Amino acid sequence: MEEEEQLVQEPQVDLPPWLKPLIRANFYENCQCGSRYTNYFCSECEGLPFCDKCKNMTHQHDGHDDKVLPVCRASHQPGINNLSLKKLLDISDIQQYVINSKKIVYIPQRRGKENNVQKAGAEEVNRIVKKRCEICGWPKLSLPVRFCSIECKEKGFRKEQKSVKCAKEEKPFKIEEEEYVAPKGSLRKKPRKRVPVRSPLM
Numbered sequence: 001m002e003e004e005e006q007l008v009q010e011p012q013v014d015l016p017p018w019l020k021p022l023i024r025a026n027f028y029e030n031c032q033c034g035s036r037y038t039n040y041f042c043s044e045c046e047g048l049p050f051c052d053k054c055k056n057m058t059h060q061h062d063g064h065d066d067k068v069l070p071v072c073r074a075s076h077q078p079g080i081n082n083l084s085l086k087k088l089l090d091i092s093d094i095q096q097y098v099i100n101s102k103k104i105v106y107i108p109q110r111r112g113k114e115n116n117v118q119k120a121g122a123e124e125v126n127r128i129v130k131k132r133c134e135i136c137g138w139p140k141l142s143l144p145v146r147f148c149s150i151e152c153k154e155k156g157f158r159k160e161q162k163s164v165k166c167a168k169e170e171k172p173f174k175i176e177e178e179e180y181v182a183p184k185g186s187l188r189k190k191p192r193k194r195v196p197v198r199s200p201l202m
């Protein structure tokens with residue numbers, strides 16, 4: 001009997017370890033060298049982000065050429081050109097955006113900064129809304145895409161791993177619906193004594 005074969009599960013491909021430090025990194029802030037702002041991340045070193053001076057003037061990242069990711073800024077959020085990222089990470093399930101005729105992928109979760117959401121909503125009215133990010137609910141994703149950003153992909157992966165471990169049925173991710181606030185008066189239980197209505201003419 002060869003039933004065993006059916007039980008063999010596809011091994012889950014692990015995400016690269018540098019994703020977490022990348023998500024945590026502060027870009028477009030002062031570099032530790034003090035002279036410029038940070039716009040690079042080295043996936044080989046998995047350390048702090050750095051500036052172009054640190055990249056070119058030190059020997060720290062010699063030989064890491066393809067592993068050094070240039071970070072750009074689009075709509076005040078850090079993103080990575082998908083050509084450099086593609087070699088290191090499967091980004092087929094992350095939404096790509098075109099910024100200055102280059103395709104990029106955002107690093108941080110897109111939803112969360114309310115003014116950002118509203119602004120983007122206004123800009124993208126003409127696009128067909130097809131899908132929401134499975135993690136943060138950011139709306140405007142194209143169909144095969146699951147996540148709005150690298151951060152949400154990482155979160156999604158951990159969530160999946162957890163659910164596999166627990167072998168537990170999990171509810172599909174829900175988009176928070178906490179907007180509704182009950183009117184204060186409705187919580188009162190005791191009927192109040194009626195206050196005689198005074199005539200406004202006094």
Ligand SMILES: [Zn+2]
Nearest residue numbers: 031033051054
């Ligand atoms: Zn520097």
Ligand SMILES: [Zn+2]
Nearest residue numbers: 042045061064
């Ligand atoms: Zn390096």
Ligand SMILES: [Zn+2]
Nearest residue numbers: 133136148152
């Ligand atoms: Zn998201």
